[in-house]
Amino acid sequence: MDRSRKKLPAYIVLSILLIVLGPALLSGVGSRLGAMFAGLFFDDPGGNDGYYTRTLVLELMLENARLREAAMKTALYRELLGYVRLPETRAIVARVLYRTEGLVGGGFVLDRGSRDSVVTGSVCIAAAGLVGIIDSVNDHTCTVLPITLPGVLVSAVCGESGAMGLVSSSSDGRLGMSHVDQAVPPRVGEQVLTSRFGGVYPDGIVIGTVTAVEEGARGLDIALRIEPAVDFRRLGEVLILLPYYSAP
Amino acid sequence: MRISFRDGAAVALVLIVQFLMEATLGRLLFAPNLLVPMLVYLGMNRDSGWDIQGAFFTGVCLDLLTHQPPGTSSLSMILGILAARSVLSTTTAAGAVSFYSHAALASVVSDILFILLASRPPGLFFGQRVLYVFPRILLPLLILAVVQTAIVHARSRSA
DSSP, rough: OOHHHHHHHHHHHHHHHHHHHHHHHHHHHHHHHHHHHHHHSOOOGGGGGGHHHHHHHHHHHHHHHHHHHHTTHHHHHHHHTTTOOOOOEEEEEEEEEEEOOSOOOOEEHHHHHHGGTTTTOEEESSSEEEEEEEEEEOOSSSEETTSTTTTOOEEEEETTTEEEOEEEOTTOEEEEEEOOOOSSOOOOOEEEEOOOOGGSSOTTTTTEEEEEEEEEETTSSSSEEEEESGGGGGGGEEEEEEEEGGGG | OOOOOOHHHHHHHHHHHHHHHTTTTTHOOOOOOHHHHHHHHHHTTTTTTTTTTTHHHHEEEEEHTTTTTTTTHHHHHHHHHHHHHHHTTOOOOOOHHHHHHHHHHHHHHHHHHHHHHHHHSSTTSSSSSGGHHHHHHHHHHHHHHHHHHHHHHHHHOOO
16 A cells, blocks of 8 residues: 555545534635635625615615515405514625536525625525525625525415415426426416525516426326526626615 | 556646636536546556545545545545446447447446535535536547547548
Protein backbone atom coordinates (compact mmCIF):
# COMPACT_ATOMS: atom_id res chain seq x y z
CA MET A 1 0.00 0.00 0.00
CA ASP A 2 1.59 3.30 -1.04
CA ARG A 3 1.63 6.47 1.03
CA SER A 4 -1.33 8.07 -0.65
CA ARG A 5 -3.52 5.03 0.08
CA LYS A 6 -2.67 5.32 3.77
CA LYS A 7 -4.18 8.78 3.79
CA LEU A 8 -7.45 7.51 2.32
CA PRO A 9 -9.43 7.23 5.60
CA ALA A 10 -8.31 10.75 6.58
CA TYR A 11 -9.54 12.23 3.29
CA ILE A 12 -12.83 10.33 3.47
CA VAL A 13 -13.43 11.57 7.03
CA LEU A 14 -12.44 15.08 5.96
CA SER A 15 -14.92 14.94 3.06
CA ILE A 16 -17.73 13.78 5.37
CA LEU A 17 -16.89 16.52 7.88
CA LEU A 18 -16.96 19.06 5.06
CA ILE A 19 -20.37 17.80 3.91
CA VAL A 20 -21.76 18.05 7.44
CA LEU A 21 -20.09 21.22 8.67
CA GLY A 22 -19.04 22.91 5.43
CA PRO A 23 -22.27 24.80 4.67
CA ALA A 24 -22.39 26.25 8.19
CA LEU A 25 -18.69 27.18 8.17
CA LEU A 26 -18.84 28.73 4.74
CA SER A 27 -22.15 30.53 5.12
CA GLY A 28 -20.73 33.49 7.05
CA VAL A 29 -17.70 34.01 4.83
CA GLY A 30 -19.56 33.15 1.63
CA SER A 31 -22.41 35.44 2.52
CA ARG A 32 -20.08 38.39 3.12
CA LEU A 33 -18.02 37.68 -0.01
CA GLY A 34 -21.20 37.32 -2.07
CA ALA A 35 -22.45 40.68 -0.87
CA MET A 36 -19.06 42.26 -1.66
CA PHE A 37 -19.04 40.65 -5.09
CA ALA A 38 -22.55 41.93 -5.81
CA GLY A 39 -21.46 45.39 -4.68
CA LEU A 40 -18.81 45.41 -7.43
CA PHE A 41 -21.42 45.16 -10.15
CA PHE A 42 -24.57 46.69 -8.71
CA ASP A 43 -25.15 50.10 -7.22
CA ASP A 44 -26.01 50.61 -3.59
CA PRO A 45 -29.75 49.93 -3.48
CA GLY A 46 -30.28 52.55 -0.77
CA GLY A 47 -29.28 55.48 -2.96
CA ASN A 48 -30.72 54.45 -6.28
CA ASP A 49 -34.01 55.81 -7.60
CA GLY A 50 -34.33 52.85 -9.92
CA TYR A 51 -34.42 50.62 -6.91
CA TYR A 52 -37.53 52.35 -5.56
CA THR A 53 -39.16 52.21 -9.00
CA ARG A 54 -38.54 48.50 -9.20
CA THR A 55 -39.90 48.04 -5.71
CA LEU A 56 -43.00 49.98 -6.69
CA VAL A 57 -43.47 47.90 -9.84
CA LEU A 58 -43.13 44.68 -7.94
CA GLU A 59 -45.45 45.87 -5.19
CA LEU A 60 -48.00 46.68 -7.89
CA MET A 61 -47.54 43.13 -9.03
CA LEU A 62 -48.54 42.03 -5.58
CA GLU A 63 -51.61 44.21 -5.78
CA ASN A 64 -52.40 42.57 -9.09
CA ALA A 65 -52.20 39.18 -7.44
CA ARG A 66 -54.69 40.32 -4.82
CA LEU A 67 -57.10 41.46 -7.53
CA ARG A 68 -56.70 38.12 -9.26
CA GLU A 69 -57.65 36.48 -6.03
CA ALA A 70 -60.92 38.44 -6.04
CA ALA A 71 -61.60 37.30 -9.61
CA MET A 72 -61.33 33.71 -8.53
CA LYS A 73 -64.62 33.94 -6.72
CA THR A 74 -63.23 32.24 -3.65
CA ALA A 75 -64.43 34.86 -1.20
CA LEU A 76 -67.66 33.00 -0.69
CA TYR A 77 -65.89 29.73 0.10
CA ARG A 78 -63.56 31.53 2.47
CA GLU A 79 -66.43 33.02 4.38
CA LEU A 80 -68.14 29.68 4.61
CA LEU A 81 -64.96 28.03 5.88
CA GLY A 82 -64.24 30.82 8.33
CA TYR A 83 -60.85 31.76 6.89
CA VAL A 84 -59.28 34.99 8.05
CA ARG A 85 -57.03 37.11 5.84
CA LEU A 86 -53.34 37.16 6.67
CA PRO A 87 -51.91 40.47 7.86
CA GLU A 88 -50.30 42.76 5.27
CA THR A 89 -46.91 41.62 4.06
CA ARG A 90 -43.88 43.76 3.33
CA ALA A 91 -41.71 43.01 0.33
CA ILE A 92 -38.10 43.64 -0.60
CA VAL A 93 -36.35 43.33 -3.93
CA ALA A 94 -33.46 40.89 -4.21
CA ARG A 95 -31.04 39.97 -6.94
CA VAL A 96 -29.95 36.46 -7.82
CA LEU A 97 -26.22 36.22 -7.10
CA TYR A 98 -25.68 32.70 -8.33
CA ARG A 99 -27.31 29.30 -8.48
CA THR A 100 -26.27 25.74 -7.80
CA GLU A 101 -24.98 23.95 -10.91
CA GLY A 102 -24.40 20.34 -11.84
CA LEU A 103 -26.42 17.14 -11.69
CA VAL A 104 -28.24 18.34 -8.60
CA GLY A 105 -28.97 21.99 -9.10
CA GLY A 106 -31.63 24.62 -9.01
CA GLY A 107 -31.24 26.55 -5.74
CA PHE A 108 -30.75 30.30 -6.03
CA VAL A 109 -28.64 32.49 -3.74
CA LEU A 110 -30.02 36.01 -3.30
CA ASP A 111 -28.28 39.16 -2.07
CA ARG A 112 -30.59 39.64 0.92
CA GLY A 113 -30.19 38.10 4.33
CA SER A 114 -31.18 38.32 7.95
CA ARG A 115 -29.94 41.93 8.06
CA ASP A 116 -32.76 42.74 5.63
CA SER A 117 -35.27 40.93 7.87
CA VAL A 118 -35.47 37.89 5.59
CA VAL A 119 -36.47 34.79 7.50
CA THR A 120 -36.62 31.13 6.60
CA GLY A 121 -39.97 30.36 5.04
CA SER A 122 -40.39 33.73 3.32
CA VAL A 123 -42.07 33.45 -0.07
CA CYS A 124 -40.17 34.54 -3.17
CA ILE A 125 -41.91 35.76 -6.33
CA ALA A 126 -40.89 37.28 -9.67
CA ALA A 127 -42.73 39.45 -12.15
CA ALA A 128 -44.16 36.39 -13.88
CA GLY A 129 -45.18 34.43 -10.79
CA LEU A 130 -44.10 32.24 -7.91
CA VAL A 131 -40.39 31.41 -7.61
CA GLY A 132 -40.17 29.43 -4.38
CA ILE A 133 -39.50 29.60 -0.70
CA ILE A 134 -36.50 30.78 1.31
CA ASP A 135 -34.72 27.76 2.72
CA SER A 136 -31.72 29.18 4.58
CA VAL A 137 -30.75 32.69 5.61
CA ASN A 138 -27.31 34.14 6.36
CA ASP A 139 -26.37 37.70 7.30
CA HIS A 140 -26.15 39.02 3.74
CA THR A 141 -27.56 36.25 1.58
CA CYS A 142 -30.34 33.69 1.51
CA THR A 143 -31.09 30.58 -0.53
CA VAL A 144 -34.35 30.02 -2.39
CA LEU A 145 -35.69 26.58 -3.13
CA PRO A 146 -37.58 27.07 -6.41
CA ILE A 147 -40.83 25.23 -7.04
CA THR A 148 -39.04 23.18 -9.70
CA LEU A 149 -37.13 21.28 -6.99
CA PRO A 150 -38.73 17.94 -6.08
CA GLY A 151 -38.90 18.67 -2.36
CA VAL A 152 -41.01 21.82 -2.70
CA LEU A 153 -44.79 21.37 -2.50
CA VAL A 154 -47.30 24.14 -3.16
CA SER A 155 -50.98 24.05 -2.37
CA ALA A 156 -52.61 25.31 -5.58
CA VAL A 157 -55.91 26.07 -7.23
CA CYS A 158 -56.88 26.33 -10.89
CA GLY A 159 -58.00 29.83 -11.81
CA GLU A 160 -61.21 29.04 -13.70
CA SER A 161 -62.39 25.60 -12.65
CA GLY A 162 -61.39 26.08 -9.00
CA ALA A 163 -59.89 22.59 -8.92
CA MET A 164 -57.46 22.25 -6.03
CA GLY A 165 -54.37 20.13 -5.68
CA LEU A 166 -50.73 19.92 -4.79
CA VAL A 167 -48.08 21.28 -7.14
CA SER A 168 -44.74 19.51 -7.05
CA SER A 169 -41.87 18.76 -9.35
CA SER A 170 -40.50 15.42 -10.46
CA SER A 171 -36.77 14.66 -10.24
CA ASP A 172 -36.34 15.68 -13.89
CA GLY A 173 -37.67 19.16 -13.13
CA ARG A 174 -41.14 18.84 -14.71
CA LEU A 175 -43.86 20.59 -12.77
CA GLY A 176 -47.15 18.83 -12.10
CA MET A 177 -50.27 19.07 -9.96
CA SER A 178 -51.59 15.97 -8.24
CA HIS A 179 -54.60 15.00 -6.13
CA VAL A 180 -57.00 17.03 -8.27
CA ASP A 181 -60.65 16.13 -7.80
CA GLN A 182 -62.23 14.48 -10.85
CA ALA A 183 -65.46 16.36 -10.21
CA VAL A 184 -63.99 19.64 -11.44
CA PRO A 185 -61.71 18.77 -14.36
CA PRO A 186 -59.52 21.73 -15.33
CA ARG A 187 -58.89 22.67 -18.95
CA VAL A 188 -55.59 22.93 -20.78
CA GLY A 189 -54.42 26.54 -20.78
CA GLU A 190 -55.96 27.34 -17.42
CA GLN A 191 -53.85 29.31 -14.96
CA VAL A 192 -52.71 27.63 -11.75
CA LEU A 193 -52.47 29.89 -8.73
CA THR A 194 -51.31 29.48 -5.16
CA SER A 195 -53.96 28.62 -2.62
CA ARG A 196 -54.22 29.85 0.92
CA PHE A 197 -55.12 26.40 2.17
CA GLY A 198 -51.49 25.30 2.42
CA GLY A 199 -50.85 28.03 4.96
CA VAL A 200 -47.45 28.90 3.49
CA TYR A 201 -48.04 30.92 0.32
CA PRO A 202 -50.39 33.89 0.01
CA ASP A 203 -53.05 32.99 -2.51
CA GLY A 204 -53.47 34.31 -6.03
CA ILE A 205 -49.82 34.12 -7.10
CA VAL A 206 -49.41 32.59 -10.54
CA ILE A 207 -47.59 29.27 -10.59
CA GLY A 208 -48.02 28.37 -14.24
CA THR A 209 -50.36 27.14 -16.95
CA VAL A 210 -51.95 23.72 -17.40
CA THR A 211 -50.42 22.00 -20.44
CA ALA A 212 -51.93 18.52 -20.07
CA VAL A 213 -54.64 16.78 -18.07
CA GLU A 214 -53.93 13.14 -17.19
CA GLU A 215 -55.36 10.43 -14.98
CA GLY A 216 -53.78 10.30 -11.52
CA ALA A 217 -51.53 7.49 -10.40
CA ARG A 218 -54.33 5.76 -8.48
CA GLY A 219 -57.03 6.33 -11.09
CA LEU A 220 -59.14 8.18 -8.55
CA ASP A 221 -57.87 11.68 -9.20
CA ILE A 222 -56.50 13.88 -11.97
CA ALA A 223 -52.89 14.87 -12.49
CA LEU A 224 -51.95 18.01 -14.39
CA ARG A 225 -48.79 18.95 -16.22
CA ILE A 226 -47.86 22.57 -15.61
CA GLU A 227 -45.63 24.96 -17.51
CA PRO A 228 -44.07 27.29 -14.89
CA ALA A 229 -44.86 30.98 -15.36
CA VAL A 230 -41.36 31.95 -14.31
CA ASP A 231 -38.40 31.34 -16.61
CA PHE A 232 -35.98 29.97 -14.04
CA ARG A 233 -33.05 30.08 -16.48
CA ARG A 234 -33.26 33.85 -16.80
CA LEU A 235 -34.20 34.78 -13.28
CA GLY A 236 -32.38 37.96 -12.25
CA GLU A 237 -34.52 39.95 -9.86
CA VAL A 238 -37.11 38.69 -7.41
CA LEU A 239 -39.32 39.96 -4.64
CA ILE A 240 -39.18 38.45 -1.16
CA LEU A 241 -42.43 38.66 0.77
CA LEU A 242 -41.56 39.15 4.42
CA PRO A 243 -43.89 37.82 7.05
CA TYR A 244 -45.45 40.61 9.07
CA TYR A 245 -43.52 39.64 12.20
CA SER A 246 -40.09 39.95 10.51
CA ALA A 247 -40.54 43.51 9.26
CA PRO A 248 -38.32 45.96 11.16
CA MET B 1 2.44 13.08 -3.71
CA ARG B 2 4.54 15.18 -6.09
CA ILE B 3 2.62 17.33 -8.50
CA SER B 4 4.29 18.56 -11.64
CA PHE B 5 3.35 22.04 -12.77
CA ARG B 6 2.06 20.65 -16.07
CA ASP B 7 -0.27 18.13 -14.39
CA GLY B 8 -1.54 20.70 -11.89
CA ALA B 9 -2.19 23.23 -14.65
CA ALA B 10 -3.99 20.60 -16.73
CA VAL B 11 -6.25 19.65 -13.80
CA ALA B 12 -6.95 23.31 -13.01
CA LEU B 13 -7.89 23.89 -16.66
CA VAL B 14 -10.18 20.85 -16.73
CA LEU B 15 -11.74 21.99 -13.45
CA ILE B 16 -12.58 25.40 -14.91
CA VAL B 17 -13.88 23.84 -18.14
CA GLN B 18 -16.00 21.43 -16.09
CA PHE B 19 -17.50 24.31 -14.11
CA LEU B 20 -18.20 26.32 -17.26
CA MET B 21 -19.90 23.35 -18.87
CA GLU B 22 -21.98 22.66 -15.75
CA ALA B 23 -23.14 26.28 -15.87
CA THR B 24 -23.95 26.23 -19.60
CA LEU B 25 -24.55 22.75 -21.07
CA GLY B 26 -25.66 21.44 -17.66
CA ARG B 27 -28.59 23.85 -17.67
CA LEU B 28 -29.70 22.74 -21.13
CA LEU B 29 -29.40 18.97 -20.71
CA PHE B 30 -26.18 17.55 -19.27
CA ALA B 31 -22.52 18.50 -19.00
CA PRO B 32 -19.89 15.92 -19.91
CA ASN B 33 -17.88 14.62 -16.98
CA LEU B 34 -14.24 15.44 -17.71
CA LEU B 35 -12.75 15.66 -14.25
CA VAL B 36 -13.02 12.01 -13.20
CA PRO B 37 -11.42 10.59 -16.39
CA MET B 38 -8.65 13.18 -16.01
CA LEU B 39 -7.96 12.13 -12.41
CA VAL B 40 -8.12 8.44 -13.36
CA TYR B 41 -5.62 9.06 -16.16
CA LEU B 42 -3.22 10.94 -13.88
CA GLY B 43 -3.65 8.35 -11.13
CA MET B 44 -2.78 5.53 -13.51
CA ASN B 45 0.03 7.19 -15.43
CA ARG B 46 1.61 9.84 -13.22
CA ASP B 47 1.06 9.55 -9.46
CA SER B 48 -1.41 7.40 -7.54
CA GLY B 49 -1.95 10.39 -5.21
CA TRP B 50 -4.21 11.93 -7.84
CA ASP B 51 -6.80 9.25 -6.92
CA ILE B 52 -7.22 10.55 -3.40
CA GLN B 53 -5.60 13.92 -2.71
CA GLY B 54 -6.24 15.11 -6.25
CA ALA B 55 -9.87 14.02 -6.14
CA PHE B 56 -10.33 15.62 -2.73
CA PHE B 57 -8.95 19.06 -3.58
CA THR B 58 -10.45 19.29 -7.07
CA GLY B 59 -13.76 18.11 -5.61
CA VAL B 60 -13.75 20.84 -2.98
CA CYS B 61 -12.91 23.46 -5.63
CA LEU B 62 -15.70 22.20 -7.90
CA ASP B 63 -18.21 22.23 -5.05
CA LEU B 64 -17.29 25.80 -4.16
CA LEU B 65 -17.60 26.86 -7.80
CA THR B 66 -20.93 25.13 -8.38
CA HIS B 67 -22.32 26.03 -4.95
CA GLN B 68 -22.88 22.43 -3.94
CA PRO B 69 -22.38 21.20 -0.35
CA PRO B 70 -18.58 21.23 0.05
CA GLY B 71 -17.06 17.79 0.20
CA THR B 72 -19.77 16.10 -1.85
CA SER B 73 -17.80 15.91 -5.10
CA SER B 74 -14.65 15.01 -3.15
CA LEU B 75 -16.23 12.06 -1.39
CA SER B 76 -18.06 10.82 -4.48
CA MET B 77 -14.95 11.08 -6.69
CA ILE B 78 -12.66 9.40 -4.14
CA LEU B 79 -15.11 6.54 -3.63
CA GLY B 80 -15.86 6.28 -7.35
CA ILE B 81 -12.21 6.02 -8.36
CA LEU B 82 -11.49 3.57 -5.55
CA ALA B 83 -14.49 1.44 -6.48
CA ALA B 84 -13.29 1.30 -10.07
CA ARG B 85 -9.79 0.37 -8.92
CA SER B 86 -11.11 -2.36 -6.62
CA VAL B 87 -13.47 -3.88 -9.17
CA LEU B 88 -11.08 -3.73 -12.12
CA SER B 89 -7.96 -4.77 -10.21
CA THR B 90 -8.98 -8.36 -10.83
CA THR B 91 -9.05 -7.94 -14.62
CA THR B 92 -6.11 -8.36 -16.96
CA ALA B 93 -7.05 -5.48 -19.29
CA ALA B 94 -4.15 -3.29 -20.20
CA GLY B 95 -3.38 0.03 -21.81
CA ALA B 96 -6.15 2.13 -23.26
CA VAL B 97 -8.90 -0.40 -22.52
CA SER B 98 -7.97 -0.34 -18.87
CA PHE B 99 -8.12 3.46 -18.79
CA TYR B 100 -11.51 3.60 -20.50
CA SER B 101 -13.06 0.96 -18.25
CA HIS B 102 -11.62 2.59 -15.13
CA ALA B 103 -12.77 6.05 -16.20
CA ALA B 104 -16.28 4.88 -17.12
CA LEU B 105 -16.84 2.91 -13.92
CA ALA B 106 -15.34 5.60 -11.69
CA SER B 107 -17.50 8.26 -13.34
CA VAL B 108 -20.70 6.22 -13.03
CA VAL B 109 -20.13 5.50 -9.35
CA SER B 110 -19.05 9.05 -8.50
CA ASP B 111 -21.97 10.66 -10.37
CA ILE B 112 -24.54 8.37 -8.74
CA LEU B 113 -23.00 8.97 -5.32
CA PHE B 114 -23.03 12.70 -6.02
CA ILE B 115 -26.76 12.64 -6.84
CA LEU B 116 -27.42 10.72 -3.63
CA LEU B 117 -25.31 12.99 -1.42
CA ALA B 118 -25.88 16.44 -2.92
CA SER B 119 -29.67 16.43 -2.97
CA ARG B 120 -31.42 17.71 0.13
CA PRO B 121 -32.76 15.56 1.72
CA PRO B 122 -30.24 12.98 0.46
CA GLY B 123 -31.54 10.87 -2.40
CA LEU B 124 -34.39 13.18 -3.37
CA PHE B 125 -33.08 13.65 -6.92
CA PHE B 126 -32.56 9.94 -7.39
CA GLY B 127 -34.88 9.24 -10.31
CA GLN B 128 -34.84 9.88 -14.03
CA ARG B 129 -31.93 12.26 -13.47
CA VAL B 130 -29.68 9.21 -13.03
CA LEU B 131 -30.14 8.56 -16.76
CA TYR B 132 -28.19 11.75 -17.51
CA VAL B 133 -25.17 10.09 -15.92
CA PHE B 134 -24.63 7.76 -18.87
CA PRO B 135 -24.40 10.25 -21.77
CA ARG B 136 -22.49 12.55 -19.42
CA ILE B 137 -19.82 9.88 -19.08
CA LEU B 138 -19.93 8.20 -22.47
CA LEU B 139 -19.74 11.39 -24.54
CA PRO B 140 -16.26 12.57 -23.44
CA LEU B 141 -14.85 9.03 -23.49
CA LEU B 142 -16.25 8.45 -26.96
CA ILE B 143 -14.77 11.72 -28.25
CA LEU B 144 -11.44 10.84 -26.62
CA ALA B 145 -11.47 7.37 -28.18
CA VAL B 146 -12.15 8.81 -31.64
CA VAL B 147 -9.41 11.44 -31.27
CA GLN B 148 -6.96 8.86 -29.93
CA THR B 149 -7.73 6.46 -32.76
CA ALA B 150 -7.32 9.23 -35.32
CA ILE B 151 -3.95 10.25 -33.87
CA VAL B 152 -2.69 6.65 -33.78
CA HIS B 153 -3.92 6.12 -37.34
CA ALA B 154 -2.24 9.33 -38.57
CA ARG B 155 1.03 8.43 -36.86
CA SER B 156 1.05 4.90 -38.24
CA ARG B 157 0.47 6.24 -41.77
CA SER B 158 3.25 8.78 -41.50
CA ALA B 159 5.71 6.25 -40.07
